[in-house]
Amino acid sequence: MYRLYATKGSGNCFKPFVTMCQLGIGFDVLEVDVLRGETRSDAYRAINPAGAVPYLVTEAGVGVGESNAMLWLLADGSELMPQTALLRAQSLQWMFFEQSRLEPFISPARFLGRIAPHLGVGREADIIAWRDKASAGLAVLDAHLSNRAFMLGDRYGITDIALFGYVHVSDEAGIDMHSFPNVAAWIERVRQTPGFVPLSALCDRARPFLADEHAA
Numbered sequence: 001m002y003r004l005y006a007t008k009g010s011g012n013c014f015k016p017f018v019t020m021c022q023l024g025i026g027f028d029v030l031e032v033d034v035l036r037g038e039t040r041s042d043a044y045r046a047i048n049p050a051g052a053v054p055y056l057v058t059e060a061g062v063g064v065g066e067s068n069a070m071l072w073l074l075a076d077g078s079e080l081m082p083q084t085a086l087l088r089a090q091s092l093q094w095m096f097f098e099q100s101r102l103e104p105f106i107s108p109a110r111f112l113g114r115i116a117p118h119l120g121v122g123r124e125a126d127i128i129a130w131r132d133k134a135s136a137g138l139a140v141l142d143a144h145l146s147n148r149a150f151m152l153g154d155r156y157g158i159t160d161i162a163l164f165g166y167v168h169v170s171d172e173a174g175i176d177m178h179s180f181p182n183v184a185a186w187i188e189r190v191r192q193t194p195g196f197v198p199l200s201a202l203c204d205r206a207r208p209f210l211a212d213e214h215a216a
């Protein structure tokens, strides 16, 4: 049984979550509340010294950080893995793109613009700049998806999951998705894949990490 440390609403936490759901892998979700600063707590740092979520702990007690690295572990040997060396290289290419050109901009624009707007007061110029940078990344993605159903062709897999995590909440970052029709269509295709669960399901499955600590 895997243990996933996660915070509600996080696109990064959603990636390993939906992968385990779609592959029928058993797991528990422990909620680490970022808004309450629990990622900075001593109790959590004892588990993940990097103090970030998601964090995945295997049955043997080995921890894995970085959402996209988790996908490579969880999907190993499954139909969600890219099947050739070239596709694996392209998968990594898009995962690095996601972490450098999309997630660093969609995530803070959404967090300060929507999830915790009180923290965004005085940061309006930053939020606009993040939206612009995210839109530039989404334009690249939109062109890529103009002639293929999924990120690597006609087959859904971990590359789609990695990109979907934040791209599917771009509208919550204040980005108009009508400008990216191919991305919008791909989001709907991903939602139709077998065993797909929405981001809100992460909340339903989670139990508080600190309560678990106190019970231990």
Ligand SMILES: N[C@@H](CCC(=O)N[C@@H](CS)C(=O)NCC(=O)O)C(=O)O
Residues within 6 Å of the ligand: 007, 010, 011, 012, 013, 034, 039, 040, 051, 052, 053, 054, 065, 066, 067, 068, 099
């Ligand atoms: N590159 C990391 C990013 C992890 C990350 O930024 N996590 C955020 C939540 S989405 C977090 O833990 N923020 C709270 C903190 O850093 O204290 C990944 O893909 O897993």
